Amino acid sequence: MTEATGSARRAPRLELVGGGVERRGRWLLRGVDLAIEPAMLTSVVGPNGAGKSTLLRLLSGTWRLTEGKALLGGFDLSALPRRQAARRVAYVPQTVRPTFEFTVREFVTLGRYPHENRLFGTRSADRGWIDSCLDDTDVLALAERRVTTLSGGELQRVLMARCLATEAEVLLLDEPTSNLDLAHGLDLLGLARRLACEGRSVALVLHDLNVAARFAHRVAVLDGGALIAEGPPAEVLNPDLLRRVFRVEAVPLEGSAAPVFDFEPLG
Amino acid sequence: MRIAFGGIQAGFWWYMAAGTVLLLTFAGIGLFRGAVPIDEGEVLAVLARHLLPGERVADPSVDTIVWSLRAPRVVVAAMVGGCLALAGAQMQGLFRNPLASPGIVGTSTGAATGAVFALTFGLAGSFLLAAPLFAVAGALLSLLIVTRIATRDGYTPVTTLLLAGVALNALLAAFNSWLIARSWEQYEAARRIAYWMMGGVTDRGWVHVGMVLPGMVIGCAMAVWFARDLDLLLEGEEVAASLGVDIEKAKRAVLWSAAILTGSAVAVSGVVGFVGLVVPHLVRLLLGPVHRRLLPAAFLTGAWFVVGADLLARTLAAPEEVFLGVVTAFVGAPFFLFLLVRHESEVAVSR
Numbered sequence: 001m002t003e004a005t006g007s008a009r010r011a012p013r014l015e016l017v018g019g020g021v022e023r024r025g026r027w028l029l030r031g032v033d034l035a036i037e038p039a040m041l042t043s044v045v046g047p048n049g050a051g052k053s054t055l056l057r058l059l060s061g062t063w064r065l066t067e068g069k070a071l072l073g074g075f076d077l078s079a080l081p082r083r084q085a086a087r088r089v090a091y092v093p094q095t096v097r098p099t100f101e102f103t104v105r106e107f108v109t110l111g112r113y114p115h116e117n118r119l120f121g122t123r124s125a126d127r128g129w130i131d132s133c134l135d136d137t138d139v140l141a142l143a144e145r146r147v148t149t150l151s152g153g154e155l156q157r158v159l160m161a162r163c164l165a166t167e168a169e170v171l172l173l174d175e176p177t178s179n180l181d182l183a184h185g186l187d188l189l190g191l192a193r194r195l196a197c198e199g200r201s202v203a204l205v206l207h208d209l210n211v212a213a214r215f216a217h218r219v220a221v222l223d224g225g226a227l228i229a230e231g232p233p234a235e236v237l238n239p240d241l242l243r244r245v246f247r248v249e250a251v252p253l254e255g256s257a258a259p260v261f262d263f264e265p266l267g
Numbered sequence: 268m269r270i271a272f273g274g275i276q277a278g279f280w281w282y283m284a285a286g287t288v289l290l291l292t293f294a295g296i297g298l299f300r301g302a303v304p305i306d307e308g309e310v311l312a313v314l315a316r317h318l319l320p321g322e323r324v325a326d327p328s329v330d331t332i333v334w335s336l337r338a339p340r341v342v343v344a345a346m347v348g349g350c351l352a353l354a355g356a357q358m359q360g361l362f363r364n365p366l367a368s369p370g371i372v373g374t375s376t377g378a379a380t381g382a383v384f385a386l387t388f389g390l391a392g393s394f395l396l397a398a399p400l401f402a403v404a405g406a407l408l409s410l411l412i413v414t415r416i417a418t419r420d421g422y423t424p425v426t427t428l429l430l431a432g433v434a435l436n437a438l439l440a441a442f443n444s445w446l447i448a449r450s451w452e453q454y455e456a457a458r459r460i461a462y463w464m465m466g467g468v469t470d471r472g473w474v475h476v477g478m479v480l481p482g483m484v485i486g487c488a489m490a491v492w493f494a495r496d497l498d499l500l501l502e503g504e505e506v507a508a509s510l511g512v513d514i515e516k517a518k519r520a521v522l523w524s525a526a527i528l529t530g531s532a533v534a535v536s537g538v539v540g541f542v543g544l545v546v547p548h549l550v551r552l553l554l555g556p557v558h559r560r561l562l563p564a565a566f567l568t569g570a571w572f573v574v575g576a577d578l579l580a581r582t583l584a585a586p587e588e589v590f591l592g593v594v595t596a597f598v599g600a601p602f603f604l605f606l607l608v609r610h611e612s613e614v615a616v617s618r
Contacts (some may be wrong), residue, residue, distance in 0.1 A: 062509050082511050086510050091482060091509040093505055093506060093509070098362065101269070101551075101555060106555065110499055113495065113510045113512065114510065114511035118492060119492075121495065167295065
């Protein structure tokens with residue numbers, strides 16, 4: 001692959017210390033102590049409404065914490081100006097259809113914002129970088145297409161390219177594979193894992209527990225706004241926890257290094 | 268529909284070049300043609316006298332017509348069009364809605380209220396700049412009220428802003444009607460208000476150019492400085508913030524610059540409709556939504572559009588004048604509908 005994946009420095013540790021957020025009198029997340037470790041792919045899992053997306057928002061610094069702190073390399077993230085924070089932490093929310101007709105290249109170039117000069121914008125050196133980001137997510141051929149005409153899966157890969165364009169060392173992705181076909185899904189997870197192995201900190205919200213177990217170095221399980229467990233997939237994902245948190249009967253399948261389950265409804 | 272021969276950036280420069288030629292052509296017609304026929308050579312002599320260094324003489328009556336009547340009228344028209352189109356482009360970006368107009372947060376109605384106030388209470392009669400100054404103050408005061416209402420804990424959601432703007436617009440429009448009804452017996456004041464409400468740049472002098480200039484310069488500078496932030500805000504505040512935009516600061520800067528631009532424009536021209544809605548929409552279709560290109564292109568397009576519309580206003584029913592606001596609406600509204608229908612079908616086909 002090209003340089004977009006090859007230039008990572010050792011990423012800082014991003015952690016939440018006693019993190020909690022209250023909106024309209026309801027705690028969406030509370031008392032969360034969690035670190036997104038450098039050179040690790042952390043998968044965030046949990047049932048609907050567990051607070052997974054909220055967790056990523058707090059880690060990215062786009063939402064203010066009601067209590068606790070978000071620390072980037074030991075420093076309070078909220079004390080950093082937004083521009084500087086964006087150079088270090090990239091956050092991709094769940095996919096929303098764009099309504100304005102940017103071309104794919106213009107759209108991905110939005111990711112250069114924290115590096116741009118206010119008046120003169122992107123330099124020509126950035127253009128090569130954008131190309132390599134487009135290439136890494138297999139959307140270079142779409143560069144001149146309007147983002148409004150993309151399929152869900154194409155759009156998701158374009159969003160990943162924009163995330164890479166920021167050059168951030170910490171990547172937070174909310175359900176990055178929800179619209180992808182199998183091959184592109186595996187490609188993206190492989191890319192995420194490679195980025196992590198090269199030294200970045202990567203956190204993904206995933207719904208497929210088997211995929212989470214296979215690709216992630218660590219798994220964080222959320223339920224009802226609280227962190228239930230965190231650790232290597234083989235230790236965390238066990239039938240007992242899955243029954244409690246996901247309310248499913250998990251039958252472990254033999255013959256694989258990572259835990260693989262067959263799921264059945266509780267009966 | 269998007270212009271992209273030789274790349275998007277090259278398309279932009281072609282568009283700007285074509286716009287400049289149109290602006291100069293319309294401005295030229297505005298200077299050389301008018302109710303009083305004047306020889307081209309004499310017009311050139313007047314322009315040379317004022318614009319080139321060195322002492323020259325010109326016929327004083329010709330000089331007055333060309334330099335004190337025609338020239339400022341063209342310049343004011345260009346400035347008003349540019350300011351309104353630029354402010355419209357900003358509001359459409361901020362509200363992520365191609366149907367937003369410069370006055371969507373109550374600024375142009377607020378400016379109208381200010382001017383009507385000055386006119387009904389006779390302030391305008393005693394002091395030439397009273398109406399324009401009250402108009403600018405009205406625009407800024409409206410924005411202040413709307414942002415105050417919409418802000419909670421330092422956060423201003425654009426949807427609340429929009430609703431507050433709609434409410435204030437309705438309130439101020441009613442207030443304007445009441446002021447006008449009050450002044451009905453004073454024929455002169457009522458006539459001036461009616462003329463002002465319909466918009467126009469008739470009899471504008473260099474003093475009016477001086478009136479728009481500071482607001483235009485400040486508003487444009489702020490708009491350019493925050494142009495890139497608007498690109499990111501199009502993608503929603505959460506995305507913008509995650510990519511490094513200080514969203515509250517950016518929103519405030521965009522709102523105030525648009526209010527300054529709108530207020531200054533409405534102050535000297537009255538309510539010239541549809542420019543701030545149609546022009547940015549058209550330019551976005553042609554050049555795409557990147558504001559570093561969209562904003563200057565909208566300004567230039569607004570400028571030639573209003574100078575051209577003013578030519579129509581002067582000549583359609585000569586020697587009588589049609590109101591400029593009437594012309595822009597008559598040209599702008601059908602054109603807008605045409606774009607809408609055409610663009611809708613384009614979208615339908617591409618899906």
